């Protein structure tokens with residue numbers, strides 16, 4: 045999970061649909077704008093190629109009974125079916141990734157060791173309820189019932205998500221390793237290209253960017269080279 049900026053103002057079709065008896069928030073412009081604002085990633089798990097991704101209501105609209113929430117542009121998020129299914133329609137307070145005052149990357153630590161079968165570790169740094177609720181949800185998303193031996197499709201989806209996360213972390217680690225190879229001249233074109241690639245993988249557009257940013261944040265040399 046990472047902060048993103050939602051484009052404004054709301055697409056016109058939302059206001060038009062809201063006035064209809066059976067209007068839909070899934071109008072074409074809304075879908076296009078959300079997919080673009082969220083860089084095609086699920087706002088919770090940050091995976092960009094899930095089997096199903098859709099428009100989700102951050103605050104529930106109770107089957108349209110809360111019409112304002114149903115058509116509120118700032119309540120519409122891009123979420124994969126795995127995360128949407130785990131989050132459910134709850135009123136529980138969660139960090140809002142489009143609220144710039146919610147400093148997600150500073151308040152939550154995202155950690156995973158780059159080895160097979162490692163589990164993501166999500167930790168609240170700012171120990172306030174809204175952060176702890178978000179951490180609890182994210183832990184469920186990545187590590188759903190890891191200690192339970194029975195099969196479930198949700199467990200399988202979490203397993204698949206962790207696999208994709210590890211592949212991305214491996215790719216990131218490989219680039220970092222290459223960057224710090226002694227043979228590469230520090231002012232060379234090759235090094236500049238590698239730096240560009242690493243920074244691209246750290247950007248909001250990239251899948252699982254929160255985990256990669258934390259790898260950089262935690263290492264003094266990486267931090268100096270990639271965060272200044």
Ligand SMILES: [Zn+2]
Nearest residue numbers: 086089124127
């Ligand atoms: Zn997701």
